[in-house]
Structure formats: structure tokens, C-alpha cells
Amino acid sequence: MATKQSRLHIPRPTARPGDKPDFSYLELSPAGAIDKPPIESRTRDIEYLGFGLVRVLDDEHQAVGPWNPGIEPAELQVALRWMLLNREFDKRMWQIQRQGRISFYMEAAGEEAVSIAAGMALRAGDMCFPSYRNQGLYMYRGVKLVDMMCQCLSNTRDMCKGRQLPIMYHSARANMFSISGNLATQYPHAVGWAMASAIKGEDHIAASWLGDGATAEADFHHALMFAAVYQAPVILNVVNNQWAISTFQGTAGGERRPFAARGLGLGIPGIRVDGNDLLAVYATTLWAADRARRGGGPTLIELVTYRGGAHSTSDDPSKYRPRDEWEAFPLGDPVERLKNHLIALGRWSDAKHEKLVDELKSEVTAAWKEAQQYGTMTEGPFLDPATMFDDVYAETPHHLEAQRRRMIQVEASNGDGSGRTP
Amino acid sequence: MAQMNMIEAIRSAHDVVMDRDPSVIVMGQDVGYFGGVFRCTDGLQRKYGEHRVIDAPIAEGGIIGAAIGMGVNGLRPVAEIQFADYIYPGFDQVVSELARLRYRSCGEFDSPVTIRTPCGGGIRGGQTHSQSPEAIFAHVSGIMTVMPSNPYDAKGLLIASIESDDPVVFFEPKRIYNGPFDGDPDKPAVSWAAHEKGEVPEGHYTVPLGKAEVVRSGSELTIITYGTLVHVAVAAAEATGVDCEIIDLRTIAPLDTDTMAASVDKTGRCLVAHEATRFAGFGAEIAARVQKESFWNLEAPVGRIAGWDTPYPHAFEWQYFPGKKRMMAGIRSMMEIE
Numbered sequence: 001m002a003t004k005q006s007r008l009h010i011p012r013p014t015a016r017p018g019d020k021p022d023f024s025y026l027e028l029s030p031a032g033a034i035d036k037p038p039i040e041s042r043t044r045d046i047e048y049l050g051f052g053l054v055r056v057l058d059d060e061h062q063a064v065g066p067w068n069p070g071i072e073p074a075e076l077q078v079a080l081r082w083m084l085l086n087r088e089f090d091k092r093m094w095q096i097q098r099q100g101r102i103s104f105y106m107e108a109a110g111e112e113a114v115s116i117a118a119g120m121a122l123r124a125g126d127m128c129f130p131s132y133r134n135q136g137l138y139m140y141r142g143v144k145l146v147d148m149m150c151q152c153l154s155n156t157r158d159m160c161k162g163r164q165l166p167i168m169y170h171s172a173r174a175n176m177f178s179i180s181g182n183l184a185t186q187y188p189h190a191v192g193w194a195m196a197s198a199i200k201g202e203d204h205i206a207a208s209w210l211g212d213g214a215t216a217e218a219d220f221h222h223a224l225m226f227a228a229v230y231q232a233p234v235i236l237n238v239v240n241n242q243w244a245i246s247t248f249q250g251t252a253g254g255e256r257r258p259f260a261a262r263g264l265g266l267g268i269p270g271i272r273v274d275g276n277d278l279l280a281v282y283a284t285t286l287w288a289a290d291r292a293r294r295g296g297g298p299t300l301i302e303l304v305t306y307r308g309g310a311h312s313t314s315d316d317p318s319k320y321r322p323r324d325e326w327e328a329f330p331l332g333d334p335v336e337r338l339k340n341h342l343i344a345l346g347r348w349s350d351a352k353h354e355k356l357v358d359e360l361k362s363e364v365t366a367a368w369k370e371a372q373q374y375g376t377m378t379e380g381p382f383l384d385p386a387t388m389f390d391d392v393y394a395e396t397p398h399h400l401e402a403q404r405r406r407m408i409q410v411e412a413s414n415g416d417g418s419g420r421t422p
Numbered sequence: 423m424a425q426m427n428m429i430e431a432i433r434s435a436h437d438v439v440m441d442r443d444p445s446v447i448v449m450g451q452d453v454g455y456f457g458g459v460f461r462c463t464d465g466l467q468r469k470y471g472e473h474r475v476i477d478a479p480i481a482e483g484g485i486i487g488a489a490i491g492m493g494v495n496g497l498r499p500v501a502e503i504q505f506a507d508y509i510y511p512g513f514d515q516v517v518s519e520l521a522r523l524r525y526r527s528c529g530e531f532d533s534p535v536t537i538r539t540p541c542g543g544g545i546r547g548g549q550t551h552s553q554s555p556e557a558i559f560a561h562v563s564g565i566m567t568v569m570p571s572n573p574y575d576a577k578g579l580l581i582a583s584i585e586s587d588d589p590v591v592f593f594e595p596k597r598i599y600n601g602p603f604d605g606d607p608d609k610p611a612v613s614w615a616a617h618e619k620g621e622v623p624e625g626h627y628t629v630p631l632g633k634a635e636v637v638r639s640g641s642e643l644t645i646i647t648y649g650t651l652v653h654v655a656v657a658a659a660e661a662t663g664v665d666c667e668i669i670d671l672r673t674i675a676p677l678d679t680d681t682m683a684a685s686v687d688k689t690g691r692c693l694v695a696h697e698a699t700r701f702a703g704f705g706a707e708i709a710a711r712v713q714k715e716s717f718w719n720l721e722a723p724v725g726r727i728a729g730w731d732t733p734y735p736h737a738f739e740w741q742y743f744p745g746k747k748r749m750m751a752g753i754r755s756m757m758e759i760e
Contacts, residue, residue: 127494127495129491159528159530160526160527160528161528163525163526163528164526168526170526170527170530170531171530172527172530172531177494177531178523178526178527178530178531180518180519180526182514182518182519185487185514185515185518185519187487188483188484188486188487188488188490188491188515189487189488189490189491189494189519190491191487191488191491192487192488192489192490192491192492192493192494192495192499193491193492193494193495194491195488195491195492196491196492196494196495196496196497197495199447199473199474199492199497200495200496200497206491218483218511219483219484219487219514219515221481222481222483222484222487222488223484223487223488225479225481225484226478226479226481226484226487226488229479230476390528391524391525391528391529392524392525392563392564393524393564393566393588393676394524394532394586394587394588397632397676398676398679399676399677399679
């Protein structure tokens with residue numbers, strides 16, 4: 001029986017391929033319109049933060065309102081450089097994947113402010129539990145481009161020794177946690193890490209990121225529960241880029257209330273922020289970090305942005321959303337917006353911008369040249385496959401040593417059954 | 423030395439380790455003020471405070487997930503899951519995160535979490551308080567899977583687990599918390615007081631992970647088992663008069679294959695026994711290893727005694743549980759094969 005109409009609500013995006021992009025569902029606030037409360041505020045008194053949209057950059061590219069963090073233009077130029085580096089790195093790695101030289105890639109186009117602003121607002125001793133689109137945060141916190149490329153190549157300098165898909169980086173030195181690949185699992189880790197920090201009497205905080213789609217996972221709810229119960233010093237970021245592969249944010253429950261309001265039932269304040277406004281993201285992150293550091297507990301931040309590219313190199317968004325949707329996104333492009341702000345301040349120009357982009361392209365090219373020296377998928381040097389048995393346990397147990405020996409023996413043979421039985 | 427039942431031994435293990443190492447913390451449902459529904463953490467919160475013995479919300483995935491994060495930040499968490507039957511909401515955190523963190527980050531990150539959880543039946547617990555899911559965890563590389571069968575081993579293995587830099591899932595057969603159980607439900611319960619393994623040192627010691635123990639020497643048949651069924655096997659062996667060598671694995675993964683092979687090479691016959699369901703149970707791995715390592719010394723196919731391949735039925739617990747009768751029948755049938 002075909003059901004034409006039922007009382008069941010099936011969420012549908014406002015536009016599919018061929019339709020005119022329609023962001024009428026996106027509730028916006030003018031820049032500067034949302035009050036900035038003291039960090040000591042009770043959650044119940046600041047619920048409005050979860051429903052408005054904190055913005056600093058206005059339509060005339062000026063920084064306005066109570067959330068304006070007053071960052072020096074020279075520092076904003078540095079921020080712009082990081083965002084552009086993230087973008088140029090992604091563009092190159094995407095091409096490299098398309099040329100078949102790496103197996104997989106994920107770009108952060110349109111979401112660069114999320115990582116770079118957080119990088120600026122957090123301290124080196126704070127621990128980050130990133131999602132797979134936070135490569136900008138790895139860069140900002142000191143992971144070298146060549147090391148990230150070597151990871152994507154699974155070559156002899158790969159930090160993951162060939163064990164992880166491209167982009168699943170980690171860096172203990174940078175306090176950047178290992179990316180899992182399973183969604184939302186890092187959220188309760190961030191909360192536990194933050195709880196441990198508080199137990200130890202330290203003032204380091206933790207921060208984590210996931211997408212709008214991943215908020216549906218149980219781990220999201222577990223994390224919020226534990227963060228609320230123990231008032232863990234943690235910032236929980238929901239990067240609402242409108243799309244979880246082909247399902248729009250309504251499929252994750254975004255139609256009813258903003259993701260920022262998800263914590264209110266537990267007493268966790270939520271801030272809905274313009275994720276493409278580096279100044280606003282910086283200011284809200286700093287507010288939440290100060291609050292957490294002073295014992296005020298967790299904050300949930302929803303960063304409203306747009307996934308400018310495909311979900312991954314394995315995805316084709318033209319099959320499920322209008323091709324020109326990004327251009328119609330009302331919050332624009334974070335790189336363009338910061339660039340225009342700096343130009344409005346008289347501290348930047350198109351010419352300088354083009355020159356910077358060229359410099360960054362060269363930097364990426366140089367890193368790629370260097371990375372290939374450590375091996376590619378087709379040309380050596382190659383990783384020793386015998387290392388696959390390392391690090392399963394702190395000390396390799398006998399059965400894994402036996403399997404390692406067997407693997408080496410079989411690889412060296414012609415499959416002729418030489419040696420012992422399997 | 424002191425007389426301890428398994429609950430007291432487990433409590434003592436916590437106490438000893440928490441006293442030596444301030445990074446050890448305990449988290450779980452009802453573990454704090456109340457001291458655990460089985461009393462295994464009784465008194466620890468009073469002694470070590472609310473920041474080290476933490477009552478958790480009823481969210482197993484959250485308990486394990488948060489424990490992993492604590493471990494990454496330098497603590498050594500012991501997470502209690504109130505019943506092994508309740509562990510599944512946390513399964514992804516165990517399999518995808520806890521077990522693989524060291525591997526995927528090439529040792530840059532690890533989290534030495536110990537997950538303690540009571541398992542097994544024989545307590546009228548029905549299908550949600552009786553399961554033995556050890557094989558599911560043994561299948562996952564990167565974690566160790568442990569199941570003690572007596573107070574002495576429970577304390578020593580738990581201390582070793584907490585002190586291990588690898589994550590451990592530590593199963594506690596709840597039927598033998600208060601006394602050994604020979605598999606005959608009609609006999610009165612006995613305490614650990616009369617059992618030599620109820621003598622437990624009060625201080626620090628370890629029982630090594632990954633090492634099985636021969637609990638009874640024999641020449642005719644090797645019984646490889648663990649947990650509650652160790653005691654059932656001992657009683658059944660005595661009752662049949664067959665000279666059985668009984669191996670208590672203690673650690674299920676990594677598996678002590680040397681002890682297994684040495685015994686089966688000697689006896690020529692092997693019966694594997696566990697309470698969990700048989701199909702794709704851990705006994706299958708044991709049987710495969712035994713036939714591989716001891717094939718030319720085997721005089722009979724490897725036999726298996728296990729729970730039936732059904733959920734654990736409340737009213738038919740003693741028909742389900744592989745008790746003394748089934749073990750005796752299994753031993754006798756192994757000896758009938760020429």
C-alpha cells in the first residue's frame with residue numbers, strides 16, 4: 001500500500017538539485033544584536049544565546065556589538081593566513097586524490113573559521129578532540145603540512161604508520177587527539193579528559209567538535225549528560241554545516257530547535273554563533289573557555305556554517321543539493337568575510353590577498369615535494385608491513401609475534417605452501 | 423593472609439591500588455556512596471573521596487567513553503558496568519576507541535582503563551542478568567579479557583589489570599562471589615572459607631595476565647575452562663573418577679596456548695567448558711588451537727560443554743546452566759571414544 005499522506009513528518013530540505021537554493025529556514029540575527037552576558041551567568045538567564053545568532057561582522061564588513069573581541073588587525077591578518085592555508089592545502093590534497101595519488105580526502109571549504117578561531121581562543125595546554133574536518137586546528141597548533149601529507153600518503157614518515165585512512169591525524173605534542181572515523185566517539189572522551197583535569201586541580205580545559213548529523217549519536221547525549229552532571233570544564237562544539245552527506249540538518253532534528261539548545265534541558269548553556277564569522281567564533285569560544293576555566297562548567301556552541309564541498313572525495317553532492325547552494329548561503333564564505341573586514345579597516349587589499357594565496361600555494365607545493373620523498377602509494381620508500389603488529393598492546397604478545405613471522409614468511413614466498421601449515 | 427570472599431578480594435584490590443597510586447579512580451553506577459550493588463567498592467568513597475570514587479549516571483557508553491578520556495589525561499580509571507548484560511551500550515567505545523587508541527595513534531595516546539563487570543548465571547537473574555559475553559570481547563584485538571575463578575586470583579588479576587597499560591575487560595562470575603559453586607543447585611551454598619583460594623594476602627601482589635593455571639593434575643583428560651565452571655569441572659571430575667587435568671585459563675585473551683598444549687599432549691583428550699553459548703563461543707577458539715597444536719597426540723575429537731544456544735531462560739536456569747550433571751556426562755562421553 002502506497003501511503004500518499006500520513007501524519008508522520010518526513011523532514012525535507014528546502015531545495016534539491018535543480019531547485020533554487022532556499023535558506024529561508026535559517027534564522028538570523030543582525031550583527032551586534034545579541035547581548036554578551038557575564039561568564040558567571042546562570043544557564044536559565046542566558047537561554048537566549050541558544051536561539052539568536054551571535055555575529056560580529058556586519059554587512060558593511062565592520063566589527064560591531066558586545067561580542068567584538070577587538071583583535072588587532074595584524075593578528076587578523078595572521079588568522080586570514082591560516083584560513084587560506086587550510087583552504088589551499090585542501091584544494092591541493094583534493095586534486096592529489098583525484099589524480100589517484102592518495103586514497104581519500106575530506107576538505108573543510110567554507111568551515112575554516114571554525115578551526116582557526118578556536119585555535120586562537122584556546123591555550124596550548126587545552127586538549128582538542130577534533131572531528132575529521134578540523135585540519136585547520138592541527139595546522140594552527142603546530143602540525144606541519146608535510147607531516148599531514150605524509151599521513152595521507154601512508155608513507156615512511158606517516159604519523160599513523162599506515163594504519164589510518166587519510167586525514168585521521170593525531171598529535172600528542174599539539175594536544176590534538178587522534179581522529180577515530182567513528183562519529184561522535186570523541187565527545188565523551190573530551191568530557192572525561194576535562195573531568196580528569198578538574199580532578200587533578202589543573203585549569204586546562206577540553207574542547208571537541210562534531211557535525212550536526214553526529215548529534216544524533218548516543219555519544220553526543222552521553223557527553224552532554226556527563227558534562228552537565230559533573231560540570232566538566234569542556235567546550236562542546238556542533239559544527240552545523242547544514243549537511244550530513246545527503247541528509248540535511250533537519251534529519252538530525254534541527255528543524256524544531258537549534259542544536260545550541262540541545263544542552264538547555266541539562267542546564268548546559270548553548271551559544272548559536274555565526275560559524276563563518278571568525279571574530280564571533282573567537283569571542284564565543286573565549287567566553288566558554290573562561291567560563292569553564294573558572295569552574296562554570298560546559299558550554300555547547302553551535303557554529304552555523306555551510307559545507308562548501310563534498311562530504312569527502314567519495315561523495316557527489318550534485319546528486320542531492322543545488323549546485324549553487326553555497327553561493328546563496330546567507331552567512332557567506334568565512335575567508336571572504338575576514339578579507340573584506342581587513343580591507344574595510346584599510347589593512348588589506350586584493351593585491352596583497354592574491355600575493356598571499358600565491359605564497360601559500362608555493363608553501364603547499366614545497367610540502368608536497370618534500371612529502372613524496374618519504375614515499376608515495378606507488379613509489380618507495382615503503383613502510384615495513386611487519387610494523388602492523390606493533391602497538392596493538394603495550395608489549396606485543398606471543399600470538400602477534402607468531403603472526404608477524406608468518407606474514408613475513410608468506411609475503412616472501414610464492415604462495416607455494418612452504419613452511420608450516422597456516 | 424586473610425579470609426576473603428571474591429567481593430572482599432576485589433574490594434581489597436581497589437584499596438591496595440588506590441592507596442599506592444593517586445591516579446587510580448573508580449567510576450560506575452552505585453559504586454560511590456552505596457559501594458556497589460555487589461558491594462565490591464564498599465567503603466572506597468569514604469576513604470578516597472568523591473573525586474576518586476564517582477557515582478555515574480546510567481549510561482554505560484558515557485561511563486566507558488568518559489573513562490577513556492580520563493585515561494588519556496593521565497588517570498587510571500576503573501569503570502564498573504553493573505552487569506555484563508548492560509555493557510552493550512558501551513560496546514562501540516570499547517571496540518572502536520579503547521581497544522584501538524594506542525594502535526591508531528602509534529602509541530602517542532593510550533588509555534589504561536579497566537572495565538569490571540559481573541557476569542554469568544546461576545543467580546536467578548534471567549536473560550538480562552546472566553550473560554557471559556567474554557567471547558565477544560576476546561574477539562577484539564587491543565584489549566585483554568580476564569575472568570578469575572576465586573578470591574586469590576580475583577585480587578591478583580585485578581591489581582595486574584589496573585596496573586597494566588593495556589585496557590582490560592575484567593569479568594567477575596557473580597555466582598561465585600560468595601563461595602565456590604560445584605554446579606549442583608540442590609546442594610547448600612558453601613563459603614570461600616573452606617577453599618584454599620579464599621586465603622588472600624592483604625597487601626599488594628599480582629597474578630600475571632595471560633597465564634593459565636593447572637588447578638588439578640591428571641592424566642586421562644584435559645578440561646580447559648574458566649570462571650564458575652572451574653569448580654563444576656573439579657567436582658564433576660571427582661564424581662566420575664576420571665583422572666582429569668583441569669586448566670583455569672584466568673586470562674581469556676591473550677590466551678596461554680603453551681599450558682593448554684602441554685596438558686593435551688600429555689592426556690590426549692580435551693574437553694572445553696564455558697557457561698556462555700556454544701556457537702562461535704570462546705570454546706571454538708580453544709578447540710581450534712588444541713587440534714592445531716596437539717593434533718598428533720589427540721585420541722578423540724575436542725569436546726565442548728557450554729550453555730545452550732538460547733537466551734538465558736529464567737525458569738529453566740538449571741537446565742540451561744552447564745552444571746555438574748552435564749559436565750559429568752561430557753567427561754564420560756570423552757572417555758568412551760576409542
